[in-house]
Amino acid sequence: MLNRLTDTLDFQARALDLRSERQRLIASNIANADTPGYVARDMNFAQALRAATGSLPAASALAVSSAGHIGGGSGGVASRSTADLTYATAAQTNLDRNTVDMDRERASFADNSVKYEATLRFINGNVRTVLSAITGQ
Amino acid sequence: MSMLSIFNVSGSAASAQSQRLNVVASNLANADTVAGPDGQAYKARQVTFQTQLVGELANDATAAGVRVSNVSEDQTPGRRVHDPKHPSADADGYVTYSNVNAVEEMVNMISASRSYQNNIEVMNTAKNLLLKTLQMGQSG
Numbered sequence: 076m077l078n079r080l081t082d083t084l085d086f087q088a089r090a091l092d093l094r095s096e097r098q099r100l101i102a103s104n105i106a107n108a109d110t111p112g113y114v115a116r117d118m119n120f121a122q123a124l125r126a127a128t129g130s131l132p133a134a135s136a137l138a139v140s141s142a143g144h145i146g147g148g149s150g151g152v153a154s155r156s157t158a159d160l161t162y163a164t165a166a167q168t169n170l171d172r173n174t175v176d177m178d179r180e181r182a183s184f185a186d187n188s189v190k191y192e193a194t195l196r197f198i199n200g201n202v203r204t205v206l207s208a209i210t211g212q
Numbered sequence: 213m214s215m216l217s218i219f220n221v222s223g224s225a226a227s228a229q230s231q232r233l234n235v236v237a238s239n240l241a242n243a244d245t246v247a248g249p250d251g252q253a254y255k256a257r258q259v260t261f262q263t264q265l266v267g268e269l270a271n272d273a274t275a276a277g278v279r280v281s282n283v284s285e286d287q288t289p290g291r292r293v294h295d296p297k298h299p300s301a302d303a304d305g306y307v308t309y310s311n312v313n314a315v316e317e318m319v320n321m322i323s324a325s326r327s328y329q330n331n332i333e334v335m336n337t338a339k340n341l342l343l344k345t346l347q348m349g350q351s352g
Contacts, residue, residue, distance in 0.1 A: 095215040102218045102334045103276035106225030110261040202349045
């Protein structure tokens with residue numbers, strides 16, 4: 076029963092984890108803007124989130140009593156390999172083969188921080204909902 | 213907390229950029245020096261950046277910082293000016309100045325300071341997000 080209350084929370088938690096990972100990725104790109112030969116990387120967020128939450132039961136599904144189902148997140152973020160990161164191609168070629176496009180990176184960084192904050196608010200709202208359900212007021 | 217290593221990433225970049233700024237300052241300061249006691253004029257220096265993985269996991273490409281891999285000297289011959297009365301003039305009356313290109317150094321300086329600012333802003337944003345994360349779940 077309790078997992079119905081926390082399933083949404085679980086989903087948002089994974090989304091937050093991925094957001095923070097993407098934030099770090101973009102920070103790395105910005106940090107290496109002047110490194111010769113550095114190739115900028117990014118992740119396909121929708122795909123990564125689907126991979127990370129694929130093992131989560133849908134909120135309306137019946138609870139399964141088999142061991143390892145609850146919290147058995149094989150698609151956890153920590154175990155994600157860096158293989159599904161994509162390489163950015165340079166919009167404007169550079170003499171030192173660096174493909175960091177600072178405009179794009181700054182835009183992605185701002186976009187990702189807003190979405191990170193949005194996910195945080197979803198979590199906070201969810202916690203409030205669960206709390207008011209528990210206290211029954 | 214994977215966001216915490218943003219401070220390592222951006223911090224390493226800020227430190228590398230400040231070293232680059234330092235080198236630019238020393239080049240500009242020595243733009244007009246003539247050959248020293250060893251007969252060699254000051255040679256312009258340039259830093260080379262290299263990616264350095266700083267994540268908590270080994271070979272984690274998502275946390276890529278920067279370090280200065282080496283500082284190299286520009287080997288082009290220095291500017292030679294005919295000035296026989298100069299105390300450092302050679303037998304033909306030429307004075308060898310340093311090979312610093314002031315325009316190039318100014319461009320380098322602006323580029324380094326902008327990159328530095330970028331990294332500081334990244335750290336500020338990460339700090340704000342982390343502070344908000346710390347307040348997660350608290351009503352209000």
